[in-house]
Amino acid sequence: MVDFGCMAPVDALLDAFAAQGVAITTADARRDMGRAKRDHVWAILSDPTVAANWTKAKGVAPASADCDAIYQALGPLMEAAATRCAELIPGAAALVAELKNMGVKIGSGTGYTRQMMSGILPNAAVQGYAPDVVVCAGETPSGRPAPLMTWKALIALDAWPAHTCVKVDDATVGIEEGRLAGCWTIGLAASGNGVGLPLPEYRALAEPDRLRRVAAAAEHLKAAGADYVASTVADLRPVLDAIAARITAGERPAA
Numbered sequence: 001m002v003d004f005g006c007m008a009p010v011d012a013l014l015d016a017f018a019a020q021g022v023a024i025t026t027a028d029a030r031r032d033m034g035r036a037k038r039d040h041v042w043a044i045l046s047d048p049t050v051a052a053n054w055t056k057a058k059g060v061a062p063a064s065a066d067c068d069a070i071y072q073a074l075g076p077l078m079e080a081a082a083t084r085c086a087e088l089i090p091g092a093a094a095l096v097a098e099l100k101n102m103g104v105k106i107g108s109g110t111g112y113t114r115q116m117m118s119g120i121l122p123n124a125a126v127q128g129y130a131p132d133v134v135v136c137a138g139e140t141p142s143g144r145p146a147p148l149m150t151w152k153a154l155i156a157l158d159a160w161p162a163h164t165c166v167k168v169d170d171a172t173v174g175i176e177e178g179r180l181a182g183c184w185t186i187g188l189a190a191s192g193n194g195v196g197l198p199l200p201e202y203r204a205l206a207e208p209d210r211l212r213r214v215a216a217a218a219e220h221l222k223a224a225g226a227d228y229v230a231s232t233v234a235d236l237r238p239v240l241d242a243i244a245a246r247i248t249a250g251e252r253p254a255a
Contacts, residue, residue: 001092001108001129001233002120004191004199006033006170008081009111013044016074020066022054026196033193034171036111036143037078038071045070075115082112083119089191090199091234093128098237107133107153109174111144133157144173147181154181163252166243168236170194172224179225184243184253187221190214190231194221227253 013029028050032043044050045062054062099106108131110117117136124130133156140148150167159165167178167185170192178185189195194217195202202210218229228239 002088002124003082003085004087004089004232005195005197005202006030006193007196007198008085009033009037009040009078010196011085012074012077012081013040015077016041016070017044019073020054020057020070022050022057024050030193030196032173034111034144034169034173036137037074037113037116038067038137039143040111041070041074042067075113078112078116079119082116083123086120086123088124088127088129089233091232095233095236096129099240105157105159106131107135107157107159109135109144109149109153109177111137113137114139145176145180147177150177150181150183164247166240168233170221172220175221175224175226179253182253184247185226185228186236186239186243187218187224187226187229188232189218189221189229191233192217194218225254 010026010029014024014026017024024044028044028047031047032040035043042064045054045067051062054066058066096106112120114136117134121130121134133153135149135153135156137143140146140152142148151162154160154162154165162182163184165183167174167181167183168188169175169178169185170188172187175185175187190202195213197205197213205213214231221229228243230236230239
């Protein structure tokens with residue numbers, strides 16, 4: 001819904017690791033995007049190349065205490081970056097208004113903690129996006145790809161059964177979450193982590209390159225189990241209509 005290209009967490013993670021004297025790449029930061037941020041940091045530290053670079057710089061392999069230290073430093077960095085990148089995806093506000101007029105309940109789940117979301121929520125509301133419920137990392141016993149955050153949102157929304165609900169995400173781990181929760185799933189290929197470019201750079205791509213990148217992101221989302229893939233939230237309405245028709249016909253999402 002916000003931050004075209006999923007730029008905020010990348011910027012914050014690069015800065016957090018640089019402060020430890022260990023450089024990571026953008027690819028390192030994006031590999032496990034969508035997980036709760038402590039899990040995300042540990043996944044980066046567990047990567048063989050990053051672990052080797054850490055050991056070379058520090059003289060000892062990364063341990064749980066190192067993960068804790070980076071995670072603690074990451075909080076304010078992520079909060080600042082997320083607030084800076086809180087612009088809605090084009091078309092998001094119009095879609096939300098349309099769905100709310102139809103009586104559709106809307107919840108958001110995020111790999112950010114409540115602290116990291118403190119700047120995003122008011123900024124998004126001013127732009128026209130104020131979900132009925134927000135579930136943040138750390139508010140369920142297990143994070144993504146466990147289905148608990150989705151279930152927590154469904155309970156708060158009084159939305160059931162799960163096979164009449166839709167989970168939308170731009171990260172493969174979020175698609176897995178929705179599938180495990182029993183919801184229909186829609187992946188967003190162009191605006192999220194898969195392509196990983198801010199909107200001006202995305203629009204500046206030559207069309208063949210843009211189509212190639214979006215297709216590759218779509219394939220990753222489909223491999224994670226997405227029932228449908230759209231480019232951005234602006235393209236969701238016809239997909240949601242198709243799912244609604246299938247629900248009315250008694251169909252359920254693939255297990």
